[in-house]
Amino acid sequence: MNRALRPGLAEASLVLVTLIAGFGWLCSKEVLRGMPPLLFLGVRFASAGAVLAALARLRAQPLPWRLPATSWWSAAMLALAMVLWMLALQLSNNLGVGAFIGSLGVVLAPVLARLMFGTVLLAQTLWAMPLAVLGVAAMALHGGWQLDAADSLFLASAVAMSVFLNLNGRAGARAPALSLTALQLLLAGLAGFAGSVMVERWPASLSPALWGWLLVSILLATCGRFFLQGWAQARVTMQRSAFILLLEPVWTAMLAWLWFGSSMSASQLAGAGLIMSSLLISRRKPRRRGSLQSPVPVGKTGQ
Numbered sequence: 001m002n003r004a005l006r007p008g009l010a011e012a013s014l015v016l017v018t019l020i021a022g023f024g025w026l027c028s029k030e031v032l033r034g035m036p037p038l039l040f041l042g043v044r045f046a047s048a049g050a051v052l053a054a055l056a057r058l059r060a061q062p063l064p065w066r067l068p069a070t071s072w073w074s075a076a077m078l079a080l081a082m083v084l085w086m087l088a089l090q091l092s093n094n095l096g097v098g099a100f101i102g103s104l105g106v107v108l109a110p111v112l113a114r115l116m117f118g119t120v121l122l123a124q125t126l127w128a129m130p131l132a133v134l135g136v137a138a139m140a141l142h143g144g145w146q147l148d149a150a151d152s153l154f155l156a157s158a159v160a161m162s163v164f165l166n167l168n169g170r171a172g173a174r175a176p177a178l179s180l181t182a183l184q185l186l187l188a189g190l191a192g193f194a195g196s197v198m199v200e201r202w203p204a205s206l207s208p209a210l211w212g213w214l215l216v217s218i219l220l221a222t223c224g225r226f227f228l229q230g231w232a233q234a235r236v237t238m239q240r241s242a243f244i245l246l247l248e249p250v251w252t253a254m255l256a257w258l259w260f261g262s263s264m265s266a267s268q269l270a271g272a273g274l275i276m277s278s279l280l281i282s283r284r285k286p287r288r289r290g291s292l293q294s295p296v297p298v299g300k301t302g303q
Contacts, residue, residue: 010235014244017229022251024221025095026259028086030213034206037090038196041082043214046189048222049182056178064183067175071183074167079188081105081160083195088153095260096253096268100136101154103275105161106245107132113166113238124282125239131278132246138271165233165242172234181227243282246275 031040053064064071085102092098107129113119171180196202206214233241250272 010232011240011244013228013232014236014241015247017225017232018245018247019251020221020225020228021248022099022255024217024225025089025099025252026255027213027217027221028089029095029260031210031217032090034203034210035214036196036200036202037086038083038192038200039202040214040217041086041192042189042194042196043192044189044217044222045082045185045192047218048226049185049187049189051218051223052178052182052185052227056176056182059176059178061176061179064179064186067179067183068171070167070171071175071180072187074164074171074180075184075187077160077164077167078184079191081157081164082188083191084153084157084160086192088150088157091148091150091153093150095256096249098150098154099249099252099256100268100271101151102158102161103246103249104136104155105158106165106242106248107136108159108162109165109242110239112162116163116166117170119238122237122239122282125243128243128278128281131274131281132243135246135271135274135278136249138267138274165245166238168230169233169238169241172230177227177231177234181230184230185222185226240282243279246279250275 028040031044035043049064057063088098088102089095110119110121110125110129114121168184236244253268253272
């Protein structure tokens with residue numbers, strides 16, 4: 001493929017990732033009607049990881065457990081973020097608000113990239129980030145700040161996810177995408193199973209409709225989404241990918257409104273507009289190379 005086309009294709013892939021992720025929220029909420037959250041996490045991620053591990057083997061890629069330490073650290077952070085997210089989703093009554101609180105993870109990701117790896121912040125990032133924070137606040141603070149259990153878990157998951165996003169870009173530059181994604185999903189699935197065995201009661205049977213939603217969650221919202229995200233993140237700067245990933249809560253809120261009838265207030269619509277504005281600003285190319293420009297993807301920089 002033409003190298004000049006790769007960044008644009010990777011960015012388009014990340015936009016698709018956000019749409020798949022937004023649909024994944026709906027799939028997950030439907031499955032949780034008849035399955036405990038940690039059991040669902042275990043089945044969904046372990047099954048998806050097994051599928052990708054088999055595909056990696058067919059393509060002569062290394063087995064997931066033979067990947068370097070950076071891959072294991074990224075997998076551990078994804079497992080933690082997913083456990084917290086699944087517990088929050090079970091308790092949440094508004095997917096749109098939950099998604100916007102969870103999106104704080106991608107807002108924090110460029111800042112953590114600076115703290116963890118010394119990545120230089122782009123000038124357009126410094127302009128776009130305040131708009132993104134205001135957009136998330138307009139969603140999360142609707143009706144007054146009430147930090148209930150679901151909000152607290154979504155917030156904790158967001159912090160873990162921001163660390164994962166930074167580690168994932170670097171791990172993706174050092175490991176094949178299929179093997180890396182398989183390792184991450186398998187570890188998250190094992191974490192879900194372990195927690196479920198300790199604290200949950202498993203249902204005796206599942207309805208045919210629930211099996212359908214579970215299959216879509218495994219193949220599309222997990223296999224497809226995380227493989228595509230891992231491939232794209234290795235080719236896009238952390239700062240660019242972070243702002244693109246902010247589209248996820250916008251899609252989630254819109255789909256929840258269409259599917260569940262979840263209302264979107266004026267402040268929530270304004271928040272979505274602010275996030276879209278931050279995305280457009282982050283896409284602006286700097287007029288000249290300067291001290292605030294860092295065009296090399298996080299995953300491609302040296303240690």
